[in-house]
Structure formats: structure tokens, C-alpha cells
Amino acid sequence: MLWRIARKSLWHRRVTVGLIVLAMSIAFAVQLAVQHVRSEVQSTFQGTVSGTDLIVGARTGSTNLLLSSLFGIGSPTRNVSWEAFDHWQNQKQVSWAVPISMGDTHRGHRVIATTDGFFEHFKYGQKKPLAWQQGHKFETNQDVVIGAAVARQLGYGLGHQLVLSHGSGKTSFTQHSDHPFTVVGILKPTGTPVDQMVFINLDAMDAIHGHSFAESGRDHPQSVSAALFGLKNRVYTFVLQRAINEYPDEALMAILPGVELSLLWENLSWVENGLRSISALVLLSSLLGMITLLLVNLQQRQGEFATLRTLGAGPWTLFALIEIEVLLITLVALVSGLLLTWGGTLAAGYWLERWLGIPLAALQPDLNMLIWFASLLGITLLVAAPLAWRASRKTLLKQLHGDAH
């Protein structure tokens, strides 16, 4: 009976109730979206690389090495000699090693010179390998492979010719015009910095700078910027890391990418906390809105409550009626907020994947969300409880007292 009265009463006041449901839905949707985007960004960020046990570069700050080797941000302080790289890649614990050289760009996109082993061993997310949208690996010094975002943003396809620029800045006055490249492969989007990169082979990097090692009769460059290492067993990681860090012949540094990514994410936690605070404030303001509406509403419904009391409804019945109304408002707002976020992330996910190569999965309800829903319901009912209790106890007497004068 109370459910029917609550439902009909809410429908009777549908315009004002609708407005508060809308405000609460938006607040819940903002909360859900912030949580979802944060967790997606975190998993994408921490999945920038997987399956790589160590990144080795010249001794510098660990963040600097991480940013320059994985994100193409900044530059390594020095190079690693090929002899040092060769020494460590031949250690018995090492399963594979991929050298990378940096220094050039193409229209703002970082150029990575590497071996074809990069396409075989580099993994991201949950150990997902790189996949080809079109074409294949580079085979000659004129071949270039581009990331999905490069192809999309610059409108490049297979066979497109491009010229690299010297230096790592966005603007360069030195073009390697005498050494044009042809796009032979386009990678599928990964949602990692790989999408924004241009790949050539190691010899091509030397060749555009005027001294191809192959033409000089060597099979390797003199130095590389950094190297990715995969080990046969992860138990060797710390042993090898310490050995590299203590290598007497050259000042080297080895970092664990997973650990460094987590530390970097923690350093960015102020952004996360800021977003959380804003969404909490939005939620708080919508709860205050609901309380205001409830207060005004309870004032207007004193006659209705007095009627119910004289018919035999006790204070607890009125309290339950008001709380059921709050429960229904919150439930509708939560479901609307969920649908709003689900639709929003579905649309945004499609757009982000298509245009920026950033994966954003549509919101999927899970146990945590159910717990969050239950908590919000509990908080709303608790916030409304003192008002409902006051109304159920005092309204009738105030109404009667008012009538008597």
C-alpha cells in the first residue's frame, strides 16, 4: 500500500520530482564516468608495455628513461654503446633484447629506429602483441612502419612517401629530404604511444645521418638510445637489474617498466584526486537539492500527512512513506545515471578509438558498482531520515496547532 501511495504521489509531483531526478542522475553519471575513465586510463597507462622485464639505458633518472624510451617524451642523456648492449643481450638469463634509437621526428611524431624484433616482442595491455592494420615489417632502409594514429592524423596509406626531420622538436629546419621513406606497414591501434610513432630500421637511422653501418661493413650501429629486455624467467629480473646498474665498463641503468609506470601513476594521483573531489561536490550539491525539495515538499504536504495520521497511520508509517519516496527517487536517478554513463562511454569509446586510438570500454556493471549503488542508496536514505522523522512526528501537531488559531 505504501509503495503504491509513494509511486502515485511521486507521479502526481512529476515535474519537480523529475527535475531532482535529472540533477541526481547527472551527479551519479559524473561520479560513474570519473571512476570508469580513471580506471580505464590507469589500466591503459599501466598497460603501455607488458612482457618487457627491463628497459636499459644510459644512467639517468628512472622517470626520464621510462618517458624517453616508452612515451617518446624528452631525450636520453647519453647513448648506450653497442658493446654494452651486446654484452647484456648475450647473458644467459636474457630471452630477447630489442635496441631502440631515437632522435628524429616526422611532423611531430617520434621516429624509433629498431630491429624487426620490436614487432615480435613488444607487447601491451594484457600481453597483447602488435598487429597489422595493413602491410608488413620494414625490410629495407627505405621502408617505414607507422602507428595507427600517425596514419589517421596525417592521412597516410601504404606506399605514401615521407621525409624525416632531424631532432626531436615539433619544428625542425633540417629535413632528410635526400632519404625519402615509403610506408610499408600500418599498425593497428593499441591505445599506447606506439600509435603515435614512426618506425624505421636501425641502419636506416644511420643512413639518413650519412654513415650506414651496413655500407661500412658492420652489422650494427655504434650505439643505441635504449633497449628493451625480456628475460627467460622473471626471477632473474632483480639480479640482472643490479648487475646492469653496477656494470663497471659503462654507466648504465635498468628499470622495471611495470614498477616505474605504477610510480609515475601515483605521481599523477593529484589529477585523479581532483576529479574525484569535483564529482563528490557535484554529488553533494545534488543531494542538497534533493533535501531542499524534500523540505519544501514536506511543508506542502502537511495536510496530506495529517489526513493519513487521522486515518490511523502512525509516525513510523509516515516515516516509511517518505523514505520509500526517497528510495524510489534515488533508484530512478541511479538507473538513469548508469544508462547515461553507459551510453556516454559507448559513444565516447567509439569516437576515441576511431579518432585517437585510445581504447575506452563501455561501462559494465560489476560487483563494485553494486556496492557503490548500495552505499549511495544508504547515504541518501540516511540524509533524508532526520527530515522524514521530523515530518512524521511534528507535521500533524504543527498543522493542528495552526488550525486552532
Next chain:
Amino acid sequence: MLAIELNKLLFSYHKDQPATLDIPHWQLEQGQRCFLYGRSGSGKSTLLRLLCGLMPPQQGHIHLLGEDITTFKSTTMDRFRAANIGLVSQQLHLLPYLTVAENIGLAARLANKHSEDLDDRIGELLQHLQLPDNVRHQPAQQLSQGQQQRVAIARALVNQPRLVLVDEPTSSLDYESADAFMHLLLETLEPETTVLMISHDKRHAPLFDQALSLQDIVAAESTVNPGGQ
């Protein structure tokens, strides 16, 4: 048996103000229909609310149908009121968003008297009160003022209360409509039902077994002015 018995009843809205009501003793036999009149502000509505147990007196006892309601806890009083008292009042509106049947049925449900024959009972009441059966499923807000008042009577009587309290239900009606309303109300009541009606308008007094002024039952030395505040 007595339907109402008041003993040394004293009530004031504020502790530091003179008593609004001071009734040494008054009683009403079961089955009697009593008309109690007094000018506006004399404490008539206050008396009715005390009889409904909606507010407790500062002193004294109220016996209804043999029970001392001043000893009742709030929840006991709510149940007693729902089961035994029908209240017809101009102020007590119908819930506009419920249908006529739901409004009437609400009283039965709150008194735990909801039964399979509730629909039949509602039908009978609507027929007695000359309301067409098709209003049953109409929202109360779509009815005319007169129809709403008749639905309010049906709601007050659906539980077949032993005591009906009537609080100036016709004050906003012209004489003819008020007269028709009163006849309808009294004809719909079971013969053994006790009725106490309060009003400032003595015109309907002849329809009752007894009529008395509130002034006749309050204490002679009372500071209350039965003629008004």
C-alpha cells in the same frame, strides 16, 4: 455503556497560557447522536482532536468505548483510532492522486480491515451516498467539491466505526447543500453508531438526539471564553 466520558480534562497549547479547554466531567451514551456548538475559537476542534487522540491532554482522562485513551501509547492510539473512530472534517482532504476506491480503501488498510468484501462495501457506500459507481476508479482530484465530501464520508464509515466525530464539514456549503449533506451523512450511519458533531452553526441541531453548547460542559470558573478566543 458510555461512548465518551471525560473526567477533569485540562488542555492548553502553551504551558504559560490559560487552558484552552477545562471540562470537569461530561459523557455521551453509546448510540447517541450529539450536536455540540460554540463560536469559532471556543475550543471545539481542540476537543475533537483530543477525542481522536491526536494530542494528549495535560490533565484528566478520556474514556472512549470503555478504554482510557490517555493511557495509550502512540501506536496503540493509532490502531484504536483506525479501528473505532470515523472522522469527517472539512480540513481532512482526500489524497488527490489516489482513486476514489483507493482513498476509501486506505482507511480499511490502515485499520487492518482489508478483506475480500471491501469492494462490495465501497460499492454500497457509494450507492448510499448517491455517487455513481463509475467514480470508483477516478482520481479524487477530478471530482467536484460535493462529490469529494461524500467520498470523505465513505472513507470515514468504511470500517463501520462505533464512534463518528464530525468537524464542521458543511461550513463552506450553502444551506441547501449543507442540509442535504447532513441528511445523507446521518442516513448512511448505522443506527448504533455514536455521533458527535461540532459546529458553530446551530441550524442542524434538530437532526440530533441532543444539542448542547460547549459552554455547558466547560468549568464555570474556567478562563476559557466559550464564546470565542
